[in-house]
Amino acid sequence: MDTRVDEVAEGIFRLNTEVPGFNFNQYLVVDDEPLLFHTGPRGLFDSVRAAIARVVALDRLRWIGFSHVEADECGALNQLLAVAPHAAPVCSQVAALVSMTDLADRPPRALADGESLTLGRHSVTWLDAPHVPHGWECGYLFERETRTLLCGDLFTQSGGCDVPLTEGDILGPSEAFRAQMDYFAHGRRQSAILERLASTGPTTLACMHGSAWQGDGGALLRTLATTLAGAAP
Template identity: 25%
Template sequence: MQYVNLSNDIYFLGYNDRRTHLFENIWPIPNGISYNSYLIVDDKIALIDTVERSFFDEYLDNIEEIIGDRKIDYLVINHMEPDHSGALKSIMQRYPEVTLVGNKKTFAFVESFYKEPENVHLVHDGSVLELGKHRLQFQTIPMVHWPETMVTYEETNKILFSGDAFGSYGTLDGGVFDDEINLDFYEVEVMRYFTNIVGKYCPHTQRAIKKLAPLDIKMIAATHGPVWRSDLDWVLTRYNKWSSYDLDKGVVIVYGSMYGNTQKMAEVIARRLAERGIKNIRVYDASKTHASYIINDIFKYKGFIVGSPAYNNSMFPNVEILLSTIEHMAPKDHYLGIFGNFLWNGGGVKNLKVFAEKIKWELVYDPIEEKGAMKKDNKEQLCKLADAMADKLMAE
């Protein structure tokens, strides 16, 4: 990708990754992802974050095209994750006099990933770095989403270099700024990025939003996805909603099923919810849909109903993996329903109860367990489970 001006002497250096299938080797990125770095050319030259190492050759070519034979004076490290620090060692080799700018926790990560840094400039909340006509102010936002994470605020143009915060999955297909693209495409990708990567740390995200609120921000330049310059509220209001667990009226139903009996139970629940006026219903087969997409909807909707057959005296494995991921992400304030199936021995519902105890969501109805094919009595119980969920949601 070509470099793009954010202002006369501030440059976006972004590179599209259309080859990687799984971000962090976990999360599907069928629409790819961009890695964004930024360059400020002044009396002193500052590079803000780097890019994934496979893009280094083009990255260095772009930098040299802009600054020629001048040296990079500062490398600001907002976040040390290797998709952003991947070119750090190479930059240090190419510009051996460069000074690394970071907080106390940053440099421990530099040593762990690469080597002990020689030239460092330690910053903390409110520190200012003078480049000439540009002043950089630093604020730490720990656990959004690593302990060392910070943001850099450029005071002249009022640009917030936000690291992973306010980022997105999806490549930048020509358009770099929010007013150059159709944001309908990024509606899902921004949220899925948040729920998959940042969502575990919602309280920390809320603290970060409040901490940054006094800054007069005119542009947000994240390390993934578009640069926000025209409608900052589009991304800010969404981050605030998602990180405060402001959930919509709807239900996510997830099941595992070997021969269709547990699926039939899920279909009964879904139909009854629709009859009760619940319009946002998402039904997922845990064996088919990646957890990335299911987690995304769990962060969107208040109700969650999960069903599992017994499998070797335990839960169906794909359901178990999903629930382990949910426990890890720890979303709050949901209503929960449980159902399942067995033939000669239990294990599905029994372990779903364990999940309920761990996650501490409000259980709306007693767990329902069928033996083999669905019977009339249990069909009626499944409808009562759906009614209990609908009652809770309608009372919101």
């Protein structure tokens, strides 16, 4: 098993591992205080650890973030904490309250909605997104310097993924996957949350599964909101 490393925005690296029929991404923001977003499941730990080390020494890793509590988001968190002695988890206040103060081997840094974390030249802002697509504690990080939205499970693309960064269609493939397995909670505030994410004006969408995407991210998020509203039960 091999984890591929590609830079998808300045100082932001996509770590991609393919498994049969699917793929997992982590994103590594390299700065004075490097941040990893998503850990991958425990079974991918050795490959992901080696990929991180190709970009930055593990003992420099400072923050390990994730969108919500799920195996592919934070399954290898404690394994990474064990090899990254200066790292701490980063998550929503809800995730810290209901899960991470117990599950994580180190106390988490719980970010409030709209709270920013300065990494050096890069700065990330936490955006609460409960139940979008799923998880009470769900949220995302927006990196202002590169206008990158670390958007977790949004625009999930199944299968393998040989294209690290695309300007092509990711909504179509993600909707095809959702037709097979609808992973959206379809909460009452879904459209408003997606509009808030769109209003950040991202130019790179760092998807957890499949290619990262480059273009008018606000427009694409609004199209997703319209698509989901039309498909709501």
